[in-house]
Amino acid sequence: MRRSHEPVAWSLFGAGGMLLAFIGPGLVLTTALLPWLAADDPQATHAAIGALLAHPLGKLLVLACVALPLFHTLHRIYHGLHDLHLPAPRLPLQLLCYGGATLLSAVTGWWLLQV
Amino acid sequence: MTETVTVRVQRYRPEEDTAPWEQSFEVPYSEDLSILDALNQIKDQQDPTLSHRWSCRMAICGSCGVMVNNEPKLSCKTFLRDYREQAAVTVRALDNFPIERDLVSDISGFIDHLETVQPWLIRSEEQPVSAGAYPQTPEQMQRYAAFSQCINCGLCYAACPQFGRDPAFLGPGALALAQRYNLDSRDEGAAQRMQWLNAGEGVWSCTFVGYCSEVCPKDVDPAAAINRGKVASDINYAVNLLNILRGKDDA
Structure with missing residues (x-):
């Protein structure tokens, strides 16, 4: 029997799911809600986020927080479409979902290097 | 008069049927009547040509699996009393397997x-x-x-x-x-x-x-x-x- 290469997709899916579950709510709170609701000085918060993005570890964290959930979501959509009996061949769908996640991750990486 | 329940049973006899069809039976109701009891009542008292698999009657042998109202169930562990709200109980062979005869699947x-x-x-x-x-x-x-x-x-x-x-x-x-x-x-x-x-x-x-x-x-x-x-x-x-x-x- 031929070994499936699904573990690659499933690992990214699992990592994205874990990340979303553990730090997703915290990220929404600290980057989207708190600066507007609680912080005295939104401009200082903006500068702090800018400093985070300037640091290599900060870039890596943001890349992980964008790329892994992308793979998670598109993997689930890909298999969800199969479960919904979408009458489409697998390869174009795989290209669209995993290719899309790869492309958007690459764009994020490129953008992070520009900051 | 004894209360009865309608049990609709899938029939398929490969030598005479081109496709599975449904046959209705009236079965005397009691609180402790399982789907398997109902099928046995039909086979013993109404139509001896009905084919279904069963053995232990206590959810150990695993041979009496059927679809009851579209859900996979062991017929010995499923009771008619749980379907009293519904007009009829429909029993057919397990989904996803070829049918050999009536409720018997080729597993x-x-x-x-x-x-x-x-x-x-x-x-x-x-x-x-x-x-x-x-x-x-x-x-x-x-x-x-x-x-x-x-x-x-x-x-x-x-x-x-x-x-x-x-x-x-x-x-x-x-x-x-x-x-x-x-x-x-x-x-x-x-x-x-x-x-x-x-x-x-x-x-x-x-x-x-x-x-x-x-x-x-x-x-x-x-x-x-x-x-x-x-x-x-x-x-x-x-x-x-x-x-x-x-x-x-x-x-």
């Missing part, structure tokens, strides 16, 4: 899958009988105990949409059984079984719909077993990749 594909995963203790070297049993602590037994409760009834296969679309998929029962032996401290056959789990027809055909675990009459939770199998297959994939990078053969 040979499922049996083949069970044999594929080598569901027995594999030892690299068998110790002689005189050496006694292979000891195991209660904690070691707990690791696989739930997965060993399977009675091979096939309800999880009737529930699985992936098996329905691709009968080559090893399916929930066989994969749970593979996991049951892979987690057994006395077993040394995991490497042999992993080749089946690693394949597209192994754990990777599962999209975690989870209906198999819902319908399982013995609470085996095959969906959890498959997901643990995915973790094992994932690690196996990474180890194999490292071995290839170190110049070893692709396993």
